[in-house]
Amino acid sequence: MISSERMAMVDRNAAALGVSTEQLMESSGNAVARAVGERAAPDDRVLLVCGRGNNGGDAMVTARFLDEFETEALLLGRPETIRTDIARENWDALVESDLPARTITDSREFDLDEYGPDLVVDAMLGTGVTGALREPEATVARRLNAADVPIVSVDVPSGVDADTGEAAGTAVDADAVVTFHDDKPGLASLDCDVTVADIGIPDAAETFVGPGDLLALGRDADSHKGDNGEVLVVGGGPYTGAPALAARAALRAGADLVRVACPVPVAREIQGYGPDLIVRGFDGDRLAPRHVADLLDRAADQDTAVFGPGLGSDDATLEAVAEFLAGYDGRAVVDADALQVVPEVDTEAELICTPHQGELRTMGGETARDWRERADLVREFAGELGHTLLVKGRHDVISDGAETRVGRTGNPGMTVGGTGDVLAGVTGALAAQVDSSLQAAALAAWANGRAGDAAADEFGDGLAASDLPDRIPQALRDEGE
Numbered sequence: 290m291i292s293s294e295r296m297a298m299v300d301r302n303a304a305a306l307g308v309s310t311e312q313l314m315e316s317s318g319n320a321v322a323r324a325v326g327e328r329a330a331p332d333d334r335v336l337l338v339c340g341r342g343n344n345g346g347d348a349m350v351t352a353r354f355l356d357e358f359e360t361e362a363l364l365l366g367r368p369e370t371i372r373t374d375i376a377r378e379n380w381d382a383l384v385e386s387d388l389p390a391r392t393i394t395d396s397r398e399f400d401l402d403e404y405g406p407d408l409v410v411d412a413m414l415g416t417g418v419t420g421a422l423r424e425p426e427a428t429v430a431r432r433l434n435a436a437d438v439p440i441v442s443v444d445v446p447s448g449v450d451a452d453t454g455e456a457a458g459t460a461v462d463a464d465a466v467v468t469f470h471d472d473k474p475g476l477a478s479l480d481c482d483v484t485v486a487d488i489g490i491p492d493a494a495e496t497f498v499g500p501g502d503l504l505a506l507g508r509d510a511d512s513h514k515g516d517n518g519e520v521l522v523v524g525g526g527p528y529t530g531a532p533a534l535a536a537r538a539a540l541r542a543g544a545d546l547v548r549v550a551c552p553v554p555v556a557r558e559i560q561g562y563g564p565d566l567i568v569r570g571f572d573g574d575r576l577a578p579r580h581v582a583d584l585l586d587r588a589a590d591q592d593t594a595v596f597g598p599g600l601g602s603d604d605a606t607l608e609a610v611a612e613f614l615a616g617y618d619g620r621a622v623v624d625a626d627a628l629q630v631v632p633e634v635d636t637e638a639e640l641i642c643t644p645h646q647g648e649l650r651t652m653g654g655e656t657a658r659d660w661r662e663r664a665d666l667v668r669e670f671a672g673e674l675g676h677t678l679l680v681k682g683r684h685d686v687i688s689d690g691a692e693t694r695v696g697r698t699g700n701p702g703m704t705v706g707g708t709g710d711v712l713a714g715v716t717g718a719l720a721a722q723v724d725s726s727l728q729a730a731a732l733a734a735w736a737n738g739r740a741g742d743a744a745a746d747e748f749g750d751g752l753a754a755s756d757l758p759d760r761i762p763q764a765l766r767d768e769g770e
């Protein structure tokens with residue numbers, strides 16, 4: 290099963306791998322033609338009702354594969370208003386090839402008897418539908434439903450939400466659906482025959498994080514709690530730079546407000562780094578259990594907490610981390626020494642743990658040289674922990690026990706100290722902006738690696754962790770093909 294949001298991501302990732310949407314449309318249209326071929330008799334009249342989006346584009350391709358039938362393509366709207374280049378090219382190809390193709394702009398022009406079809410292909414709207422069908426689609430759908438003619442829908446019956454199976458108004462009552470790549474959650478509840486067609490999307494488009502995953506950002510902006518997230522970084526003690534790196538990275542990854550909680554001496558030093566960070570020190574030179582109540586208070590107003598950068602591994606510090614997590618029920622990123630308390634702690638919090646392979650072993654997890662084997666081990670361990678794991682390596686493996694993604698950006702120069710702190714900060718910021726922890730962690734690993742690659746272009750193996758944060762914004766942008 291795949292949601293429409295994820296499908297759009299996979300589609301974009303496939304294009305980044307060199308499998309264009311145009312190629313996918315060709316396969317989709319071909320698959321629909323095969324399904325029609327199985328249902329139609331020779332000389333049958335087949336009417337393809339095409340909308341102006343890519344769903345319609347699929348059926349325009351289908352028309353080229355159905356020349357043994359009496360096929361006619363009907364476009365709802367003027368060709369100039371076709372919404373995508375690839376759909377328009379497929380329409381133009383029909384017209385140029387002198388294949389039967391007509392357009393109507395007004396539903397009053399739609400008279401099914403005029404075509405007398407033995408079968409109708411419904412390609413008015415696919416996953417791009419929002420709300421109730423508008424005109425002329427709504428009237429056309431009603432007339433198709435009223436006629437006694439079999440309907441094969443492309444991807445999803447027009448007007449139906451592929452995620453829920455619901456329709457906000459009239460929707461096509463399909464006899465069969467040819468859906469692409471994977472089954473859609475909304476189709477099961479419909480009374481029709483569903484065929485899933487392989488359209489040649491490589492597995493890599495789902496497994497490897499890519500530019501398509503950026504679609505998780507900035508969508509549904511209205512539905513988010515705080516606009517772009519508030520992050521609390523808890524770190525510092527034996528190390529000063531770590532919490533500052535994480536905090537700066539979180540800002541660059543789009544968090545609106547980043548607060549740092551750290552020992553007073555560390556706070557003084559971080560404040561010297563500039564005006565962007567809101568730093569508040571706690572007494573002493575290490576995190577200790579006496580600080581926990583105040584931290585829980587502060588964390589309650591944040592979207593995410595980032596725990597670990599530079600905290601060290603004093604017994605009292607680890608005890609404080611465990612106490613914090615036991616009392617916290619929000620979303621938190623846990624990194625570095627703080628990771629070792631995770632397996633023992635009983636928490637309501639939703640954690641994203643970012644160990645390297647050594648830290649993973651300390652947590653009780655197993656690892657393997659081969660990334661595919663490692664991905665299986667990480668998925669099992671994430672399932673046992675009940676948290677999301679982002680295991681760093683040449684291939685970063687991200688899993689929540691159910692789904693697994695792999696990030697393959699980055700370079701050997703990134704083994705320098707501090708790049709993990711940057712990643713923890715980016716993860717915290719993205720976890721404050723994206724609904725799914727898995728998605729946030731996957732995107733963070735990918736963007737951090739890209740920032741590292743951009744830094745390596747300039748500095749080679751001499752790159753420093755502090756080169757990364759300012760390269761995060763570009764790394765979170767889709768530069769297109």
Ligand SMILES: NC(=O)C1=CN([C@@H]2O[C@H](COP(=O)(O)OP(=O)(O)OC[C@H]3O[C@@H](n4cnc5c(N)ncnc54)[C@H](O)[C@@H]3O)[C@@H](O)[C@H]2O)[C@H](O)CC1
Nearest residue numbers: 300313314342343344414415416417418419421422423444
């Ligand atoms: N995902 C893939 O890998 C592939 C999918 N393909 C097909 O493309 C469609 C989705 O195409 P898209 O252009 O995004 O959207 P639609 O064709 O569904 O809609 C187009 C257009 O319609 C307008 N619209 C939205 N809501 C309504 C409404 N209620 N009434 C009228 N008009 C409406 C809106 O402007 C939309 O932009 C997918 O289903 C597959 O069939 C490709 O083949 C490539 C591979």
Ligand SMILES: [K+]
Nearest residue numbers: 414443445447
């Ligand atoms: K459709």
